Amino acid sequence: MTTIRDMTDIEKGLTHLVAHDPRLEAIVAVSGTIPLRLSEPGFASLAAIIVSQMVSKASAAAIWSRIAAHGPITPATYLAIAPEIAATFGLSRAKAQTLSGLAQAIVEDRVDLGALLDMPPDEAMAAMTALPGIGPWTAEVYLMLCGGHRDVFPSGDVALQAAVAHAFALERRPSARQLRQMATIWSPWRSVAARLFWAYYATHMRRDALPTR
CATH class of the missing domain: 1.10.340.30 (Hypothetical protein; domain 2)
Structure with a gap:
């Protein structure tokens, strides 16, 4: 199983994401450095x-x-x-x-x-x-x-829902089910996509980027 271990993996994921969903190029441009955000398991x-x-x-x-x-x-x-x-x-x-x-x-x-x-x-x-x-x-x-899984997207996260809605100028925040469907295009790097939108939430929307349910 391929996992995310360092910033090289983040860059690889971003390259893949932008190539497969060009909408993300502008989001990457305003989101600053995408943090690795790995912690010890346990x-x-x-x-x-x-x-x-x-x-x-x-x-x-x-x-x-x-x-x-x-x-x-x-x-x-x-x-x-x-x-x-x-x-x-x-x-x-x-x-x-x-x-x-x-x-x-x-x-x-x-x-x-x-x-x-x-x-x-x-x-x-x-x-x-x-x-x-x-x-x-x-x-x-x-x-x-904690595990570095590269293809996980917590669609129930309120910050991710708000960030995606803002970034794509949606009329309303997507539900967890809607966001899960939207995120399928970002496979197999959905975990990098989640990090990207958390960074967008923090830097472009000027909000606390701690994952929030």
């Missing part, structure tokens, strides 16, 4: 993705700093945090349950987040979304940003 990175859902970048950073204040973010250390302390982190009840359930599943060897990244995307998605609280957006962003 609990900490997936937990950070979960924390970032549906909150601002500043809020996610504040929550993360409270969690990190209790030591390295591993499944065991997270589970060792007293409930009354965890309640001060600012997590919603659903996110708190998701993080605890994920940490417990890893400790009990019911899931291996590293091994998931070696699976074909469809199998990895199915395995991840079988975990309580892990939806398609979370799984897709993890595969993209």
